[in-house]
Amino acid sequence: MKLQKVLPRIHGYLSNLSTSTPLCYTTRLQHDKINVNEHRAKIMARGLPEKKPLPGVKKIILVASGKGGVGKTTTAVNLACAMKVIEPNKEIGLLDADVFGPSVPIMMNISGEPMLNDNHLIEPLINYGVKCMSMGLLVAGENAVVWRGLMVMQALERLTRHVAWGPLDCLVVDTPPGTGDTHLSLAQNLPIDGAIVVTTPQSAALQVTKRGLNMFEKLNVPIIGLVENMSHAICKNCGTRNFIFGNETKQMAEQMGLEIIESFEVDPDMSECINSGKPAIYALPDSIHAEKYRHLANKVFKYLSSKDQKEAIAK
DSSP states (O other), X not given: OOHHHHHHHHHHHHXXXXXXXXXXXXXXXXHHHHTHHHHXXXXXXXXXXOOOOOTTBOOEEEEEOSSSSSSHHHHHHHHHHHHXXXXXXXXXXXXXXXSXXXXXXXXXXXXSOOOBOTTSOBOOEEETTEEEEEGGGTSOTTOXXXXXXXXXXXXXXXXXXXXXXXXXXXXXXXXXSSSSHHHHHHHHHSOOOEEXXXXXXXXXXXXXXXXXXXXXXXXXXXXXXXXXXXXXXXXXXXXXXXXXXXXXXXXXXXXXTOOEEEXXXXXXXXXXXXXXXXXXXXXXXXXXXXXXXXXXXXXXXXXXXXXHHHHHHHO
C-alpha cells in the first residue's frame, strides 16, 4: 500500500484515539505525576538497610578524613587511648575500618590471629586497655587485600557484627580516606553518634575535607568538630610558630559553621611513637600532644553526655 494512502488512515486513528481517551485515564496520569516524589521516597526507604545497634556497644564515634595522609589513624588511636586514660572505668574499643590499608595493628602494637569464642564471635585483641579489631589481624603477613565492593562490605559486616565488642561504652571507628562505600555502609547500618573530621591546612586537603563534611551532612551524621594536624612547626631555637602548610583551616571551619576542637603542631617525636607501636598518650605523657589528646577525649565525652541529655529531654 502506498504511503500517501496510509497517512490519512493513521491521522484519523490518532484523532479518534485522542477524542476517545477516557477522562479517568488523564486524571490518573496527573495523579501519578503529583505523587511521583512520594513514590520514589517509599521505594528508597524500602531499599535502605535498617539501622541496628551493635550488641553491648553504647556509643559509636567515627574518625574520618577526606584526604589520606593527614594523621587520621594517629588521631583515632590516641583518642581511644586518651578516653581510656581519663575514664579508666569505661570500656573503649577501636575498630580499624580501613580494609585496604589497615595500620591500627602497627600503632597499637597488636598482632596474631584473633580467637573465636563459644558464640562463634571474634574476640578483639586488647592493648593499653582498648579492645581492637582490624583487617590487618585477619590477613596474613604483607598480603594485599584485592577485593571488589561486595567483598569489602562483607568484611566490614564481619568486623562489626561478628566481633564480641560488648560491653563497650564507646567504639572509636577509624575509617578510610575519601567518601566511599565504607562510610555509606557504616552510616546506614549503625547508629552513629558523631564524627570527627581530620584535616591539614593545605588547600588541597581542605577542599577534599569539605566533600567529606557534605557527605556526612547527607547521611545525617552529626559532626563533633574538626581536628587540624600539622597546623604549624615551632622553631626549637626561638619558639616562633611557622605555618609551613598555610593557615586556611580556621576560615573553612567558619564557612562550614564548625569548631576546630583541637589543633596539633608538627612534632618529629610523633613518628617514633607510630613506629614503636606506643601511642603518644603513653610514650610521651607529659608532652603537649598528650595533653591535647586528653583534652580532645574530654570534649568527646562532654559531647556524648550533652547528646544524651538532649535526647532525654526530647523524649
